[in-house]
Amino acid sequence: MSHSTPRPPLSPIKDFKIQDGVPSENMDSAYLLFWKTFARKLKIPLGSQEKAMDFLRRSISSRSIVSATSRSGQLLGVATYKGYNPNALNEELKHLFATYGKIGGILRGILLSQLDHQPKAGQMMVESICVDESARSQGVGRSLLGYIKEQALRQGVEMVILDVIKKNERAHRLYARLGYRDLKRHSVGILAPIFGFKDSIRMGLRLQPQ
Ligand SMILES: CC(C)(COP(=O)(O)OP(=O)(O)OC[C@H]1O[C@@H](n2cnc3c(N)ncnc32)[C@H](O)[C@@H]1OP(=O)(O)O)[C@@H](O)C(=O)NCCC(=O)NCCS
Numbered sequence: 001m002s003h004s005t006p007r008p009p010l011s012p013i014k015d016f017k018i019q020d021g022v023p024s025e026n027m028d029s030a031y032l033l034f035w036k037t038f039a040r041k042l043k044i045p046l047g048s049q050e051k052a053m054d055f056l057r058r059s060i061s062s063r064s065i066v067s068a069t070s071r072s073g074q075l076l077g078v079a080t081y082k083g084y085n086p087n088a089l090n091e092e093l094k095h096l097f098a099t100y101g102k103i104g105g106i107l108r109g110i111l112l113s114q115l116d117h118q119p120k121a122g123q124m125m126v127e128s129i130c131v132d133e134s135a136r137s138q139g140v141g142r143s144l145l146g147y148i149k150e151q152a153l154r155q156g157v158e159m160v161i162l163d164v165i166k167k168n169e170r171a172h173r174l175y176a177r178l179g180y181r182d183l184k185r186h187s188v189g190i191l192a193p194i195f196g197f198k199d200s201i202r203m204g205l206r207l208q209p210q
Contacts, residue, residue, distance in 0.1 A: 016069060016076050016138075021065055022075070022078060023067070023075075030078045044111065044194045045115075047100070055099040055100070058095040058099065062091055063080045064083075077131035080128050081125060083125075084120060093105060093109055114188050115195065123158065123160070124151070124152045124160045125160070125161050148160065158208040159206050162180065163201070163202050164200060166185070167199075180205045181205075185201055
């Protein structure tokens with residue numbers, strides 16, 4: 001009888017899958033992960049967790065989303081992205097009104113417009129990417145961005161863009177390593193105490209000659 005040596009556990013890096021959308025059983029975890037990650041930036045524009053979750057449910061459902069899930073089905077990370085959409089502002093206002101009413105929706109829309117950007121024709125924008133703290137530094141973020149790049153290539157997009165907070169050096173380093181280059185800087189000026197940061201950098205990954 002031969003004794004086989006126990007195999008080492010699979011490296012966690014191989015233990016996740018990237019897929020279009022979020023499995024329905026993980027949808028609430030996705031909103032929560034998003035809220036937990038960006039609460040500092042969004043807590044004044046979006047208000048209480050209950051209201052924020054309601055708005056995120058509406059708003060995220062109209063975006064493209066990609067997720068990473070462990071072999072056991074646990075949600076590890078999500079990213080949302082969008083292409084050129086001339087109706088984007090109207091759609092966003094509709095979601096804001098539904099959650100916050102008309103006046104609240106307009107005021108929050110004004111604040112959010114400082115963070116929002118509509119990609120031009122030929123561009124795709126990664127709007128948000130978040131990986132659960134327990135799953136970071138294992139290639140999940142890189143894989144989510146890789147998936148979005150594939151979609152962009154398939155759709156003939158010329159450039160993938162994203163905004164990163166200047167002090168988020170780790171994320172900036174990751175994007176730079178994946179080929180994104182700094183395009184321009186943006187400052188939220190006196191609104192910095194509301195969002196918890198002042199400067200952001202728009203980065204772009206060129207896929208086709210413009
Ligand atoms: C930014 C973020 C999405 C990156 O996700 P991630 O899954 O940790 O990213 P990756 O693992 O693909 O790469 C990040 C790091 O892991 C390292 N890494 C990747 N694969 C690795 C592996 N197999 N073994 C060891 N390290 C690895 C990378 O070299 C990189 O290292 P560095 O940051 O020290 O330079 C994640 O940190 C996050 O959710 N942060 C909070 C939200 C946020 O800042 N979002 C970005 C807003 S613009």
